[in-house]
Amino acid sequence: MDIKTETGPVAQNSEATRALAEWVLQVLHGGKSNFDAAREIARRLGAQRSGDVCEVIFWAPELQERRVFDDDIFIEVLDIEGTPALSRSRQTLSFRRTRVPIARIDAWCVAAIDGMRAGTRESVGSFYSLVWRDAENQWNRILDPLSASVPFAPFAPAEYYDVDAMQAARGDKAYYAALPEDAVHKFGPPTNILQIHVPTATASMSLAGLARHFTMLAERVIQGAALDPADRIFLGYDAVQLLPVEPTTVYEAGPDFWTEIEDTEESLVVDIRRPDTTNWGYDVVITGMAGVNPSLLESDRPDELVDLASVLHNFPGGPKKLILDVVFGHSDNQGLRGLSHHYFAGPNMYGQNLNYRHPVVRAILLEMQRRKVNFGADGVRVDGAQDFKWWDADAQMLRHDDEYLQEMADIVQEVGGRKFRPWFVFEDGRPWPDEDWELSSDYRAVIEAQRDDDVFQWGPLTFAHNTPFLYTFWLSKFWRIQEIVTHGANWISGCANHDTLRRGTQINPKLNINTRLGDTRMEILDKAYDHPAAQMLTYVAFPGVPMDFLNAMARASWGFIRNQDDQYGVKVVAEEAISLNWQVDAYTYLEPGNFTRMKQLGFENREMLSRFFVMLPALVEATDYDLDVMATLLNAVDPPLDGPAPYDAATLKQVARAWMDDMHDYCNVANYVDRLGEAHTDYMLGLREFRAARPWLRDNHGPGDVFDYHMPTRGTVAFRCLRHGPDGEQVFMIAHLEGKPLFEIDPTALPIPGLEGGGWHVALRTPPIGGEYLGGPITLHDSMAVLYTRKV
DSSP states (O other): OOOOOOOOEEEHHHHHHHHHHHHHHHHHHOOOHHHHHHHHHHTOOOOEEEETTTEEEEOOOHHHHEEEOOOOOEEEEEEEEOOOOOTOOOOEEEEEEEEEEOOOTEEEEEEEEOOOEEEEOOOOOEEEEEEEEESSEEEEEOOOOOSOOOOTTTTSOOEEEHHHHHHOOOOOOHHHHOOOHHHHHEOOOOOEEEEHHHHHTTTTTTTHHHHHHHHHHHHHHHHTTTOOHHHHHOOSSSEEEEEOOOOOOOOOOOOOOOEEEEEEESEEEEEEOOOOOOOOOBBOOOTTHHHHHHHGGGSTTHHHHHHHHHHHHTTTTTTEEEEEEESSOOOOOTTTHHGGGGGGEESSSSSSETTTSSSSHHHHHHHHHHHHHTTTOSSSTTTTTGGGGEEEETTTTTOOOOHHHHHHHHHHEEEEEEEOOOHHHHHHTTTTTSSSSSHHHOOOOHHSSSSSSOOEEOOOSSSSSSOTTTTHHHTTTTHHHHHHHHHOTTEEEEOSSSSHHHHHHSSTTSSBGGGGGOHHHHHHHHHHHSHHHHHIIIIIIIOEEEEEEHHHHHHHHOOBBBBSSSSHHHHHHHHGGGHHHOOOHHHHHHHHHHHHHHHHHTOOOOHHHHHHHHHHHHHHTTTOOOOHHHHHHHOOOSSSSOOSSSSOOOHHHHHHHHHHHHHHHOOOOTTTTGGGHHHHHHHHHHHHHHTTTTTGSSOOOTTTEEEOOSSSSSTTEEEEEEEEOOOOEEEEEEEEEEESOOEEEGOOOOOOOOOOOOOOOOEEEOOOOTTTTTSSSSOTTTTEEEEEEEOO
């Protein structure tokens, strides 16, 4: 939509600037520790509205290092002239430039500015950055890492945004008004979680589209409409966890979204491209983390995240909690483009370690988190908590920064006039990445270190290496499952998430695959991560909080989605090439809407692409990733390869980009929902509702509870579980996870202590077990399960 702007005169408010500088000085000289002082100042960092004045504070130690003088440092304010169209893919915008002098206290640059326009849902605000002039009279820009709105991606000037107005207009005020008024509320765990990747969740690929989808579902629930399979996969959850919605990397080789083409003292003309990158969310650059990734926004307004929170909080039948997945354990190397070296502690396997031990950096990272959660999150999932480390010079060793993790969990949020602390989940597999981490990790390091008793970690079957379609997987993991039922009350459970499903697509199809799951590899993969018996195990036998991944529940494809790479893009695609074996068959490849870019490049059918993908990983290894040599060898293949031959380095990069873009489109859930089964989705929803009606199932197993597997196995893995509720209800399940059929057994007559006495009723049964089965002998095949209840 077109958004009109009006701007007034921009100038420093000298009195307010002086007062702001005096406040910073007072905080610094107030006797507080460096960290505590930095945390207090961080609350006012960036551009924030104070009445009619915009207060701007930057931390810029690099200016001290470079010995830049105060008269060469300004806040640059850019106001759009004319009418911008934020929904346009490309446009040329003219900006009126004003450079406002600053006051400086050491590394802190401050200014109070009149005339800056604050952005809102309806209007575009002024854009700003800190600029400085060097000895060659060249201008340099420092970006605001705490900006609330970055319409042109994180490496462009930020938009001054009226966050207070956004909060005042939110539609879930009643939700917050119900919280205690005179105390800090502590949100606890939900019953279960639906994990969602926004760009592949709906056809709109945006936060606004996801909010509309939940609004539509809410109306269907209110009206009592008959539910479709496409509806059911979103329902039965009381929490939604979004994969990261922070700004991610931009195109490594361009084009940039902000390209300055005409530059004068008083004006600036910029070639603007609307951000359109695709990413699974974890390739963050840290700067802009307090805002929202503009690639996820239809309107380019961060209000869309507030809107989604409001729809979830107002959902009929009870609010759904919003959980944000935050990534502060690392930065992509592109982070160096947006932040000074002070933020980083050196390279790691993902890009850069963050400098948590620097008091100001530590304070800024925590403030980023506070501002982000204030969009309306009730919970926070911390990615890669085992990566928060620091070097102990005295002991000459790396230590986990558990103190920082505690500081993350201690942050008090304030929304709608109420204070609260969100629920926290930490993904922590320490001692990962040690070679023996799968054996030695107890997945309890953060739980035991934190003060709160409701802090969660991902459990052992939820962490990355999870391959439930390989024979013996379930029995080989029995020791881990015993740990789950014994002390998994504070673990996230479930087999399907963004990591495990992607890992599944990387498995060599020549391994010992459980072919009883389906007739094709695609069917096997789909059922392995949307497994009716495994879901029975998760929702009935396991304590903790179950989490399901939307793409798995929709039986949609998934992978490592990232189209920004240039230097290593071909290598990444070579690593992903094996997923073709699991997620794409000849028929789906030929469907008109699928893989259009790859077809345009000459890979007209799957067989053509498969030949190319067989060669690619081997050549990456053989040539030590030399693209020129790889191209030469590909051109020498006989018979010749299809695709955009003859190949060269540029063509290989073109193929890599096309594959990533096509896979992103291919993974969209909207492409799969019309294929979902009525009986299966109805069973899955019933299972979630069963769990929700029995909150005691979250607790660890008690002394009278039983969990074991059917013996002798004779080629069958069937788990049995008997649990006792506080109200006299007993729950018993038997779930066939893999192997040969279990012929004609009467589950409730098995010699399990506590099972005797009769009175059992069938509560749920997996398809294809029909409703006519009401108990007694039954033959269970792979993936079948039955759930019984009784009152004693």
